[in-house]
Amino acid sequence: MxxxxxxxxxxxxxxxxxxxxxxxxxxxxxxxxxxxxxxxxxxxxxxxxxxxxxxxxxxxxxxxxxxxxxxxxxxxxxxxxxxxxxxxxxxxxxxxxxxxxxxxxxxxxxxxxxxxxxxxxxxxxxxxxxxxxxxxxxxxxxxxxxxxxxxxxxxxxxxxxxxxxxxxxxxxxxxxxxxxxxxxxxxxxxxxxxxxxxxxxxxxxxxxxxxxxxxxxxxxxxxxxxxxxxxxxxxxxxxxxxxxxxxxxxxxxxxxxxxxxxxxxxxxxxxxxxxxxxxxxxxxxxxxxxxxxxxxxxSTTVGKPINDIHMIQSLNRTATLWYDLETMRVPGIESVYIPPESCGRFWGIVSVRQKYPGHSNQVGNAVIASTTGHYGMKGVITVDHDIDADDWDRIMWALSTRFDPKRSAQIIDRGRSTPLDPGLPIEARDVTSRIILDACTPFEWQNKPNEIFMDRGVLTKVSERWADYGLGETSPVADMIDRLTKPESK
Structure with missing residues (x-):
């Protein structure tokens, strides 16, 4: 120990x-x-x-x-x-x-x-x-x-x-x-x-x-x-x-x-x-x-990301934000992440399994009202449950294909800031604005876009033959199959 x-x-x-x-x-x-x-x-x-x-x-x-x-x-x-x-x-x-x-x-x-x-x-x-x-x-x-x-x-x-x-x-x-x-x-x-x-x-x-x-x-x-x-x-x-x-x-x-x-x-x-x-x-x-x-x-170097301080803040603020959302009884939370690249505090990302219209927006507002998110956080990104909160590739995809600036962006004028925020003038760092970027497909849409998925049976065959392709002895398919195939085909 x-x-x-x-x-x-x-x-x-x-x-x-x-x-x-x-x-x-x-x-x-x-x-x-x-x-x-x-x-x-x-x-x-x-x-x-x-x-x-x-x-x-x-x-x-x-x-x-x-x-x-x-x-x-x-x-x-x-x-x-x-x-x-x-x-x-x-x-x-x-x-x-x-x-x-x-x-x-x-x-x-x-x-x-x-x-x-x-x-x-x-x-x-x-x-x-x-x-x-x-x-x-x-x-x-x-x-x-x-x-x-x-x-x-x-x-x-x-x-x-x-x-x-x-x-x-x-x-x-x-x-x-x-x-x-x-x-x-x-x-x-x-x-x-x-x-x-x-x-x-x-x-x-x-x-x-x-x-x-x-x-x-x-x-x-x-x-x-x-x-x-x-x-x-x-x-x-x-x-x-x-x-x-x-x-x-x-x-x-x-x-x-x-x-x-x-x-x-x-x-x-x-x-x-x-x-x-x-x-x-x-x-x-x-x-x-x-x-x-x-x-x-x-000692720790501090300075520009990523170093000890950013990793620490990412870890513990992600954990406390997840705790906040759990104790606030916000349903459907799949994963949470405050990236070290955001200095471990300025942006939060939450993956949510939507259960009703407006659910993903509720999550974004809950984040900035939480003990963790109310102080210094500038932005929240919400994504659907099929995307992990720390999967930057899929997050950018969601912001590109499930996000509409007029519908999906919400600006909150006043929130608690930190005096260390260089994005604000030095004489006015008590208050910051916030933005919620809802990168989820709206729950209430009846006609949702037809997303591309792979065939589970063929993927299973690919996994079994992975070594035959000369791409390595261990197949990566097992860790990817749920993400690449239709949920209802599980």
Missing amino acids: IQDLRDYIAALEKEGELHRVTTEVDWNLELCHVSKVNEEQKGPALLYENVKDYDIPVFTSAFTTPKRLAICLEQDTSLSMSKLSKKWMELTTKKMIPPEIVSHPKVMENVITGDDVNVEMFPAPWFYPEDGGRFIGTAVYLVTKDPETGWTNLGTYRMQILGKNVVGVQIIKGKHADFMLKQYEAMGKKMPAAAVIGCDPVLFLCSSTLVSAQTDEYDVAGSLRQAPVPVFESDLTGLKLPATAEVILEGYIDPKVLMDEGPFGEYTGYYSGNKGKEWPKPALQIERILHRNDPILW
Whole structure:
């Protein structure tokens, strides 16, 4: 069972999905550039064992293929992103499993306090040429707690080194940590907070997931692992923190202290955080650093698709959207997909088995009204049940042959946006428009177009003779026969 980052790295290596870089690599741009080129080639996860000026390794490219995400979730490595997300949905619709308090957490093997606190002891990369500095927090999550209910939130927010004991934290307005920070501000108190780097990778996946308020991501991770997450109660902040983390930066965020940070090459493929043009950000004042012996720094390149962040957002947002539609009791959902090419958030695709007139349009509207789809999503494509939501070839075919712009497109003027959307002017990113593209043949049409299908009997014969054609020993027909023949001929 995978319980920490080291287990995951070992699992990747066993599956031939890890490459160890032993030559010296500079943390200043070079490390990111090597990783990004590797990711563009669908290369393996990388463990940099010789980072210039440091003896701490850096791990990147953890999730850039569906296979590596499946390894993380301990699922069948042949599953597509959509089917892997369905597994996530099925596990998280069962009983949530709360964390378990343990003693002697491994992350407390080293405790650094006082003047010795210095985040530059870690090889935080400088990623892109116009970044504002080194970012220690990309594969990171912030642990905070609701002062009234005790709800613990894990949220992924980028973190730039602003001093030896301070990191900027980009907590976007409306995020759960923002809710909590406002509560502490009203109480006239600082907010206890801890940045976690390196952990059971499922915790990082959950921290970047759109989970409903008052739901602990520890519980979601427990349901995915089917086992409680081992945590300990901090004697400094009172927070529940992961026992097997590699590094924890622990301290407080003062709601009254805001600092400029950035720019940073974001997951949209554009820089954000331009000083003087965007809002100042909260900052984590670090009172102590906890780390395991021989720690590993986990990082991700961010930038243009496709990298870890886009794959993570595609996986968990697809899963939570599927969960939303299930719990909204929208009938007929066959498959769901939020593509990593859309930065893992801006477009959603749903395959639906229509049962009544207007059904496919109901699905599109349900998506943008859901917990997952209401924030930042710009467009929804609905397709009939004979097309998988992640089959781009057939989706484009449906948009070409089952779609009429006047009948099938619906624009919604106002929806919640993200301040990181470069498609909107920087001074007006609170609200975005949305579009629903209904690429389904209308249910109520009596005279539907006559679609081409193959003969099932002949296809069966072709499958049996596949090797005779010299096209390989294994016939692909079995996986295609239902899609290529008439449904009523099954």
